[in-house]
Amino acid sequence: MTDTIVSIRGITKRFGSVEALKNISIDIQQGEIFALLGPSGCGKSTLLRLISGFESPSEGELLLDGNDMTALPPNKRPINMVFQSYAVFPHMNVEDNVAYGLKMEKVPAKEIKERVAIALEQVHLSNFSQRKPDQLSGGQRQRVALARALVKRPRVLLLDEPLSALDAKLRDAMRLELVKLQESVGVTFIIVTHDQAEAMAMADRIAVLESGTLRQVASPAELYAHPADAFVADFIGNINAFDVQQISTIDTGVALHIDELGVIEWFSEPPSTISIPASSEDKVEATLSVRPEHVSISTTIPANDQVSIEGTLGDIAFQGQHSIAEIRLDNGRSISAIIANDQALILPGANKQLRIWAHWSINNMLLLPKKAPPL
């Protein structure tokens, strides 16, 4: 049983003549971690500021628990935010920082003390209550910001790029810790991030935004396996995309004409977002893609049931658990394949001009429109 906690309905936000958000509608469920993901300038931070109340929408409305909160100022919304810079008050110690929001609420001093102690306990900062922010590390300052927001017992906690200011090792640790914290307090988290790995690792559901439009809302696994279009597929993980030149109906499905791969028979219905043109002259806005982890390489001609393409072996980048091989196609384009390290070790360097075949099963391919209509 899930309840909608925040409902974004037909929100449009204009700054002068620029449309930062175009008719966005999302329902966010009670108790989930929801990520707003997109490249910089996609409008994700604007959307977060709209939810927090620091911006007001040009059109549309925002509901919290079914009640309209579009006109409420930020200090009247039961929603708190962890800012990108953390914005910890430098002249107050940790305890006073965390207590500040409760003092504004005029909570009795005794209760403030208890709730602050609990909040500091939750973020493992009990021993640091008398420290000033300049005596804390970046990770600890972030915990102060978290405790300061959570102590208010908000209905929703907003996090603006929560991990971007931390170093790589700490970032991974904090990802897990944030998820654990969310599970223990049960507050709905809305996270803004440009890092797809971060969104995939933490979120229950992800909304992908691109230049002010909503591309897709789905769980991480769903986004990865069934991206709505080529933009989402490329943004979530890496992908090797081949443009489809022509598409024609055959008995069992469709035939796809691709310059680089020849004619590929696709034995199922293409997605409804791809229109099959009546004339073969018309341009087709579709791509057939395969993810690098599904691509294998061999020095001999692969079996017939595989889709294959010939090329020259390029650079091999060692990644730790695996290696990424670059295959230079004869038309000048490159595709990539994830290969095992032991295979990478026996392959020669890029200067040897080794001819190889990249191949994969057609079942691993994604037939996607170049751009799906926005949600």
Added chain:
Amino acid sequence: MFGIKRSSNKAGPFEYSRKWSLRSVFLIGSIFLYAPIVVLIVFSFNDSRRGGNVLWKGFTTKYYGKAFQNDELMLAFGNSITIAVISTIVSVILGALTAVVLWRFRFPFKPLYEGLVALPIVIPEICMGVSLAMFFSAMGWLSTGDTAWPFNLTNIIIAHITFSFPFAAMVIRTRLQSFNREMEEAAKDLGASEFQVFKDILLPHMKPGLIAGALLAFTLSLDDFVITFFTSGPNTITFPVKIYSMVRFSVTPEINAASTILIIMTLILTFVALRYQRVDS
């Protein structure tokens, strides 16, 4: 054997403090700047009737006693302190408000307003002095000195506020540049009203700027001569103006003593302000 070998005689390319040429420039510069002050202080203890006497006639502190018993000098000193305190308080309040308005808001003709605020800093003091004197005379506000203290000093106080509040505004505005606007939003997000944000977040951030601004305004007021000279009346003499008139009459070690007191006061103030700022941060 793994230690870094370095020559102890020759200065490295960036070891400026070890270069003899730069050291001597520094030394000569320091002497030119501070020798007159040192001489002034030393000769305030010279047991000679003439302050301009460069011959050491023995140690005495009697001129300090004389300076303290000089009623006119002490009255001038009291006037100076009164003017400095009042003009500092008003300048810092005006300066802070100006700084916040210029930093926070956008409004029509803002560049013009910014220029006008900075004007008293750039226009020559003599022009300020003459224009203020003409203004007060046109308004019929000339100091007669017969109104009650401290209202007899109103003209000078107004003049001092005019030239010192732009300095305070500039210092405070510079401080505001380093304010992280997310801090203001964070406070509002936690439930603070506009006024609470100002009181709890912005004001503590401004504090070092307010102290520096106050210090600047106080010293500017305390040692101002030109503008004060044009706006003071016969019975409202300030310390620097009084010293000037004493010098015209005759140079005695008493003037050295009085000047030394002024220097020491400024030093103490600076020290206290710096100390306060350090504790604060």
